[in-house]
Amino acid sequence: MLIEILLALLIGTLAGTFTGLVPGIHINLVGAIIVSLSLSILAGIPPVYLVIFIVSMSITHVFVDFIPSIFLGAPEDGTELSILPGHQMLKQGFGFQAVKLASEGCLYGIFLFILLSFPLLFITKSIYEFGVAANLIPFLLIGISLNLVFIEKTAKKRFLSFAVFIISGLLGFFVLNMNIKEPLLPLLSGLFGTSGLIIAIKSKTRISKQKIEKSIRIKKLKPIITSAFTSPLSIFLPAISSGQIAVIGNQFSKMDRKQFLFLLGIINVLAMAFSFLALFLISKTRTGSSVAIKTLIGMPETEIFILITIIILLSGFLAFFIVQFIAKKFVIILEKINYAKICFATIVIISIITLIVSGFFGLLVLSVSTLTGIYCINLGINRVNMMGCLLLQTILFYLL
Secondary structure, eight states: OHHHHHHHHHHHHHHHHHHHHSTTOOHHHHHHHHHHHTTTTTTTSOHHHHHHHHHHHHHHHHHHTHHHHHHHSOOOTTTGGGHHHHHHHHHTTOHHHHHHHHHHHHHHHHHHHHHHHHHHHHHHHHHHHTTHHHHHHHHHHHHHHHHHHHTSSSHHHHHHHHHHHHHHHHHHHHHHTSSOSSTHHHHHHIIIIIHHHHHHHHTTOOOOOOOTTOOOOOOOHHHHHHHHHHTTHHHHSTTOOHHHHHHHHHHHSOOOHHHHHHHHHHHHHHHHHHHHHHHHHHOOOOSHHHHHHHHHHSSOOHHHHHHHHHHHHHHHHHHHHHHHHHHHHHHHHHHHSOHHHHHHHHHHHHHHHHHHHHHHHHHHHHHHHHHHHHHHHHTTSOGGGGGHHHHHHHHHHHHO
16 A cells, blocks of 8 residues: 555656646646546546545645746746746846745745644634634635735725726636636636736846856745744635735735745645645635545545645655756756747647637637736736636625
8 A cells, every 4th residue: 555655646746747847737627637537547546546646746736836937937826926026036047046945935834734734623623613714704805805905005006906906806707607618727827827928028038147056045934934824814715825825924024035935935835735624624625636635535534634744745845856956957948048939938838738628718718818917917016916816706706
């Protein structure tokens, strides 16, 4: 049994590396495929091994996903805010260090998950037993959304932020209610991926020679404490992204861009790990990975959750070293090839994957969301307001 567990772990880690590196390939898609194949081709494999595969893939994906986010500006939900500080460091020759900071944050997040899990066992159950969470969810989401609008310094930018939230929210509402396979793929890829890539091509972004050997040190205590207090929001509030949690945390303890990248790494891993904890404690699915696990085995027993925690720890260690290795190779490629060509190739890859997965309507959604993303970016406001594409529908769902 140990050999099978390790094999499932290694295959999941390789799959997570692939999904993290290739823009547009999301773990939700792979998880859905695994669930569908579990009734046919994979029917002979015990579900617990498929769960191990999904957990290791998901954790590895979180680590590796910072590479295309920072080097290419092609993020997924959770890494969208790494574009600004990460891209700034990349243009100054510290792209490798930016990825390393984020992956170190992910590794710290693994340990923090283990430390926080025990107290959350009691806090989470208590809140849901009294039925407080479901009643407060829409109002908390409204409060968080307004908070992200009002952090802008001028009245004009606050108005524009609110407009962006509504525009992206309406776009998300229509897309998520259309009969499209994997609607989040074209929606999020357009808003946070291809839009930024097109702007990078248009502005003729140039990448400085990267200083791989130079190390960067930061004060880690502030982001660690901040993430410990803010990341549990992902358990109680559906549709809230780790990027939004990071922005909230940064409001209470101001951090420089390096600390913010480290914070993003911690919160991204915690959001994924907490989705498994939420499934175990309160039967709530917060990510596509937890949905896949619930479909495969239902509610995890205590022994299964302990196994999931061990897999999170092991896959996190593997992913950390994988990221260091790949990031160094990525830097070499980046310095040899014209950056605009890399951006163009990334857009083509995302478009092809969207066409294959979501069809022609998906490609249309990608085009519309890309134009929406370009418009919002050119307004010069915080991109996190575009997460209205998920938040608005969730708010309406709980209110109506």
